[in-house]
Amino acid sequence: MRLRNIAGSREVIADSDFTVKEPDKKKGLWKEVFGNDNPIRVEIGMGKGRFLMDMAQLHPDINYVGIEKYSSVLLRALQKQEQLLLPNIIFIRMDAEEITEVFAPSEVDRIYLNFSDPWPKDRHAKRRLPSRQFLERYDKILKSDGVVEFKTDNRDLFMFALDEIEPAGWNLDAVTYDLHNDEKMMIGNVMTEYEERFSQAGNPIYKYIISRKGSK
Numbered sequence: 001m002r003l004r005n006i007a008g009s010r011e012v013i014a015d016s017d018f019t020v021k022e023p024d025k026k027k028g029l030w031k032e033v034f035g036n037d038n039p040i041r042v043e044i045g046m047g048k049g050r051f052l053m054d055m056a057q058l059h060p061d062i063n064y065v066g067i068e069k070y071s072s073v074l075l076r077a078l079q080k081q082e083q084l085l086l087p088n089i090i091f092i093r094m095d096a097e098e099i100t101e102v103f104a105p106s107e108v109d110r111i112y113l114n115f116s117d118p119w120p121k122d123r124h125a126k127r128r129l130p131s132r133q134f135l136e137r138y139d140k141i142l143k144s145d146g147v148v149e150f151k152t153d154n155r156d157l158f159m160f161a162l163d164e165i166e167p168a169g170w171n172l173d174a175v176t177y178d179l180h181n182d183e184k185m186m187i188g189n190v191m192t193e194y195e196e197r198f199s200q201a202g203n204p205i206y207k208y209i210i211s212r213k214g215s216k
Contacts, residue, residue, distance in 0.1 A: 010071045010093075018081045019074075019091045028104035033090065034063045039109035042067060044096045044129055045116050049077030051192040052112075056089040058190065062109075064089045067096060096129060096137075103141040111138050113150040115194040118157040130161035132168040139169075139212060147173065151207045153198040158206040170210045179205040 013019050020026060026033055030040050039062050043052045046066035056064045066089065068074040074093050081089065094102065116129040126133040130150050138148055148170075152158050158177075165172050176182040179189065180199050185207060191199070199205055 012075055013071055013078065013093050016078050016091075018078055018089075019093065023092045023094060023102045024098075027102055028107060030063070030065070030103070030107055034088065036063070038063050038088070040065060040107060041110040041112065042099075042103070042108050043112040043114065044099070045069070045113065046077065046091070047073055047114075048193060049074075049080055049091075051114055051190055051195075052089060053077070053080060053084060053086060054190045056086045057084075060088055062088065066091045067094055067099070069093070069095050096134070100137050100140045105140060106143045106146075108141045109143055109146055111142065111146070111148045113148065114192045115152055115154075115198075116150075116157070118152075118154045120156070125160070128157065128160065130157070130164060132164045135164060135168040135170060135210075142212070145211070147209050147211045149207070149209050151179065151192070151195065151205060153194070153203045153205055155204075155206065158208075162208065165208075165210055169213050171213055172208060173211055174207075174209040176207050177204060179207045 014021065020033065031037055041062055042065045044067045046052050046068050049066055052064050052066045066077060068077070068091065071093055074091060077091060092102070113129045119125065119127045125131055128134070150161055162172070162175070174185060176185045179185055195205055
C-alpha cells in the first residue's frame with residue numbers, strides 16, 4: 001500500500017530543484033525545461049521512481065517526466081534523484097486528470113502506465129488510467145506516432161483496459177498475458193518495484209502497447 005502521509009513531504013517537494021512548480025505554465029515549453037530537443041516520455045503514477053530512473057540512465061538521449069499524485073511517494077523518488085542527479089528526468093506532483101493542461105498537443109512521445117490503481121468499483125471506472133476517458137486525454141498530447149505502454153498484475157484491470165481500446169479509437173499493437181515468459185516483449189523490459197515483487201511471487205504480468213488509429 002502506498003504511503004500517503006509523511007509530515008513535511010509537500011514542503012520538501014515544493015523546495016526541490018527536481019520538481020516543476022506550476023507545471024501548467026510549462027505547457028508547450030518542455031523542451032526549454034530540459035534544454036534540448038530530445039523526445040519527451042511521461043510515466044503517470046510513477047511511485048517511488050525506480051522504473052523512470054532506470055529508463056533515464058539507460059536512455060540519456062530521452063527526457064522523462066514522472067507524474068505522481070501522492071507527496072509521500074514522490075518524496076522517495078526525490079531522495080533517489082538527489083543521489084543520482086540525472087539530467088534528463090523531472091517530477092511533477094499532480095493529478096493525472098489535469099495532464100492536458102500541462103502538455104501541449106504532440107509534445108509527448110510515449111506514456112507509461114505501470115501498476116496503476118485498479119479503482120475496482122464500477123462507479124470509479126473513469127478514474128482508471130487506461131480508461132477511454134484517459135485515452136482521450138493521452139490522444140491530445142501524444143505525437144501522431146506516439147504510444148501508450150501499460151503493465152499490471154491485475155487481470156480484471158487488464159481485461160477492462162483491453163475492452164476500452166476499440167471504443168476509444170486506438171489500435172492494439174502488442175499484448176501479452178505473461179510478460180516474463182514472452183521473449184519478444186521482454187526485450188528491453190525495465191521492471192518497477194511492484195513488477196519485481198509480483199513476478200517473484202509467481203504472478204503473471206500483463207502488458208499492452210497501443211497507438212491511435214490511423215497513426216501507422
